[in-house]
Amino acid sequence: MRNEDPRPIRLKDYQVPAFDTHEVMLDIELDPKATRVHATLKMARNPASTDKKAPLKLDGEKLKLLEVKIDGEVLGANRYSVDEESLTIHETPEGDFTLETVTACAPEDNTALEGLYLTDGIYCTQCEAEGFRRITYYLDRPDNMAVFRTRITGDRKSEPVLLSNGNPVKKGKTKDGRHFVEWHDPFPKPSYLFALVAGDLGHVEDKFTTMSGREVTLRIFVEKGNEDRCAYAMEALKRAMKWDEERFGREYDLDIFMIVAVSAFNMGAMENKGLNVFNDKYILARPDTATDADYAAIEAIIAHEYFHNWTGNRITCRDWFQLCLKEGLTVFRDQEFTSDMRSRPVKRISDVRLLRAHQFPEDGGPLAHPVRPDSYIEINNFYTATVYEKGAELCRMIHTMAGPKRFRKGMDLYFERHDGEAATVEDFLNALADGAKLDLTQFKRWYWQSGTPEVLASGRYDAARKTYTLKMSQVCQPTPGQRVKEPFHIPVAVGLVGPDGKDIPLTLDGEEKPGAKTRVLHLTGREGTWRFKNVPEKPVPSILRGFTAPVKLDANLKERDLVFLMKHDSDSFNRWEAAQRYATNLLTRMVEAAKDGSTPRKGTAFAEMVHDLLSAKKIDPDFVAQIILLPSEQTLAQIIGQDVDVDAIHTAREALRLAIATHAKDALLSAYARMEVTGPYNPDAADAGKRALRNACLGYLAAAPGDEGVRLAAEQFRHATNMTDSIAALSVLSHIDCPEREEALATFHERWKDNHLVMDKWLAIQAMSSLPGTLDEVKRLTQHPAFTMKNPNKVRSLITSFASANQLRFHDAKGAGYRFVADKVLELDKLNPQVAARLLGAFKSWRQFEPKRRKLMQKELKRIAGTDGLSRDVYEIASKTLA
Incomplete structure (x- = not known):
């Protein structure tokens, strides 16, 4: 039927x-x-x-x-x-x-x-x-x-x-x-x-003394034999408990706190009161089995689920429409925790990357919904980037508007008013408004209106009056069910950078004393104008510092302005942003040139920046690792937005990688050698940052002419003393058709074939390979003993990695990738509808591709939607994606 x-x-x-x-x-x-x-x-x-x-x-x-x-x-x-x-x-x-x-x-x-x-x-x-x-x-x-x-x-x-x-x-x-x-x-x-x-579980145990002097027993339960891989998770838990006491005044309330790690789990983890259940990939770690990214994720997710004890458990949601009340708020809290434990600028860059990669496309497509949705068919489909990541950004905007002390007062009032209750978004906002002394009347639109606002900024310098006038406007495109958007309240952090590369103190008209070098301006209407006085020379504006609002910004900057900010902006996020904008502009020109056969400007500024940063005596390795990376092929597709040609994008990006590797080869080789970490492995931010930069250099060196990059990757793989360096080398080799690739994959498999979490990495690396035979390899791997459709981690590692992280091969021009993934969606729907629906999300941006691919994706979506007996999970995603 x-x-x-x-x-x-x-x-x-x-x-x-x-x-x-x-x-x-x-x-x-x-x-x-x-x-x-x-x-x-x-x-x-x-x-x-x-x-x-x-x-x-x-x-x-x-x-x-x-x-x-x-x-x-x-x-x-x-x-x-x-x-x-x-x-x-x-x-x-x-x-x-x-x-x-x-x-x-x-x-x-x-x-x-x-x-x-x-x-x-x-x-x-x-x-x-x-x-x-x-x-x-x-x-x-x-x-x-x-x-x-x-x-x-x-x-x-x-x-x-x-x-x-x-x-x-x-x-x-x-x-x-x-x-x-x-x-x-x-x-x-x-x-x-x-x-x-x-x-039949083993466990490790520890104690934590709360701020009031109560002793709490801490236990982490795992499959027997994995006890030696729990130490980092336990220490992360204690750090999170202490941080929540110091930052938010929240003390744990039971005699025992337990975590259980299991291998088959639909989610990352779950905050059940006093008994958190975790996907074991976010608990188990040893230097030889876990990467720096794994350690960072363990720390963040341990914290997230623990923080839910108050923002989610003691105060829960009245109904599932209020899901952002616990998830968005708790994501904000775990982001702040990680920022305090590690590098705040790098964490901010990482969070914005995630937001743009997953939430912005959601806001701009058929699955767009408000942070607090109006309706749903299957609630499991609303555990989305909008609810989590955008929900966190809304909390961050309130924090920016209030400042840390007033925000804490608002949170204290929220806990005081609603402890033991099932609350609403209105309850939360009213407590924040009352406690922090804020007017959030207009700000509430962020919770009811979907879509990503677009902010246009332009500035004019008056040399005679020594003033700088900044104008900003906002617009939000229609989304499903919401044709007309009212203006948002958008806090925009702004700085002005003088010709000497230093920030200018900001004094608005009507003010007497110079203000701070970064000011938060509030764009509340469709347009706004601000005039700064006592600006001695023409500045370059640095707008949306720290990414103070989840918007798309067009700051009307010329190429030379972006190059200037790449070198001089004191705001680390905007310095990274300028580099990304410069590279994006260059790559989009190269994509157009690839289509029409013209020759684009080479734009050597990015390559020179890479060279200069790597050659500098004093650098922050983790930040440099972020700023020298090019925008991904998926990001470029989103920015181009229509008639996307994945082959042209891949060709352009590879050409730029080659140009950078050629121009900066000496600096890349020098930094690769300098950033080697000797001695015992430590997952802390300092050592992890060095490894991140070293492996970023290795990626570029593999793109350079000759076989030196392959040689270095093969040597690093053979001699690696930790999983971070091993996986990085294997990943580099996975994109190169060479004997070293096959040897490394076989060696890795033989060593780790009995470790299911490490084998997930092996599956994912092959699924993301840019080589032509990747789809056939993925099909073959579905029959491998390391894979089963019944385990969500296996599906995510192999099939989701191929569908969502391998733009080139998933979007095969003949549609073979689409057919394969659609078949797997239908197969999964009979086993695990939640995982099937999430896999189907790979098709959500089908309208942005060129006509041939668009038609092929639409055909598979219609086939899925027309299948009898679909779960509500898959039916809702398929029907809305096609609408």
Whole structure:
């Protein structure tokens, strides 16, 4: 039969639940084929509900109902009804009552990895967003908060470890030789924060003393044999706990904090109260198995999930439309943590790269939605870059407008007002406005309006009056469902750089004393004008310093201005931005030249900058590594925006890499040698920065004429003492058709074939190769023992890496890449709809490509959308992408 259009859920239709759940007692008897769940719920009608006659309708999926009781009385079949998605009790007592249900589910058959599932002998749960309904019948919504007590019974040999939320309160043996552990979480929580883990696990343990002197036990559980790879994660956890106390005054509230690492997980990690469940790639690390990037990600994600204890758990979301309230805010918090732990400028560059690569295209395409969406068909599809990354940018803008001290006052008031509540975006903004003494009335549009504002800036210097006049305007293009946009409140940090390369103190008309060298201007109308006085010479404007707003900026700068800012801007972000703009302008001219056969200007300024930076005596290696890298092929496609020719982009970028490598070869070789890190491996920012710059140099040297780059990469691979250098060399070789490539891939495989996380890197490197036979290689690797469609990490490493990170080969002119990925989407949809829907996102920008590719992508999208029996996850993405 044909798909029926699923009904969307709309924010405007929100109503409080007709019933409240006050206490939950779960008695869970584990079994791979038939786990038995006895749920006892203390409930009552919600006095805030206007529907006093509504039946009690509980969510439930993939469950076998065995028994229903109210106040101890077994209900006959005529007193309730069951369908594929719910259990409805037709009549309930007045006042408080106790509902009991007994259900069964089959964890070993749960390939969707939602609810309770079994993976590699470990029972695990994932309940966000709506997985709890696969464990028992329940009001599975964020605003239904209750105190949980959970008793887990399992086999003493295969499940010696039994974990859930809160503190352990009781344990013992059962009459049939099994054992149980009982957990109590005293803090009311919604069902999406419930967690259960059971299996034969090892663990490492530590202690943390809070700012009030309480001692908290810290445990990280892993598969046995991986205990030696948890040390960094544990130290990162303690750093995060201390930082949250110092920066936001937030202290941990239970006696124990636990993390469990599993290999099959749909997400990066999950913040369940007191029991965080992690994808093991974000916990396990040793110098020989993890890269610098892995260590940085572990630190950031550990912090993110821990910070959720307050921004997500103690204060949760009223409904899923408010998802940015916990995710955007917590991403901002983890970004600040990483900035304090590592390099703030490099972190800012990294975050903006991510925003532009993933969120800007989302805002500019058919899947555009506000940070707080108006509607959805499947909530799993709204764990997006808009909710997370753009949501974080909105918090950062408020922080910029308020300053650190006033922002902290606003956050303190937010915690004071809403602790223990399911809150809304309005609650958050009102607390920030009151605590920080800000008017956020207009700023709220950022949460309701989708799209990326475009800011046009132009300046005029009056030499006679010694003034500089800056004009800015804003426009936001129509997005699905929003044709007309009201002006945003856009904070824009501005500096003026004099001919001597130094910042000029900024004094606006009407001011007497010179101001700071960076000023935040507030563009609130469609246009705005600011006049600075006492400007001695014509400056070059440095606009949007630190990227103070998620906008597209056209600062009307000439090439010589960009070159000047590349060399002199005191704002590290804008110095990097000037280099990226210069390179982008040059590359787009080269792409056009490749199309029409003309010869573009060579533009040697970027190559000279690379040479000069690498030759300087004092450099910040991590920052230099960022600034010398060219925009990616995906970034160039987004900037060109229409009739994109991926072959021309690849040709142009490779030509520029060759020109830079040729011009700066001596400096590249010298820096490559100087940046070698000797001694024991350390993942800290200093050593990681040196390795980053050294490997960036290696990438350029491989593009230089001759075989010296290949020789250096092969030598680095053979002699590498850490995974960072090993992977960097292997990645360089992966793009070159040479014997050294095959030898390195084979050697790497032989050494690491029994380590699933390292093999994920091996799969991804081959999937991202620019060589012509990559698609055939990817197809072959789907049959390799290291790959399985049932593990999301494997799918992401091989198929998603090919579809999303290999623009040249995915967009094969004959459409072979499109057919392959579309086939895998349909195959995955039967196993794991969440992962399938995310893979389908590779097609989201199909309209921007040249006509032939556009038609081929559209054909595959229509084939997917027209397939019978699609999940809601894939149906929603396919239909919206085609709309």
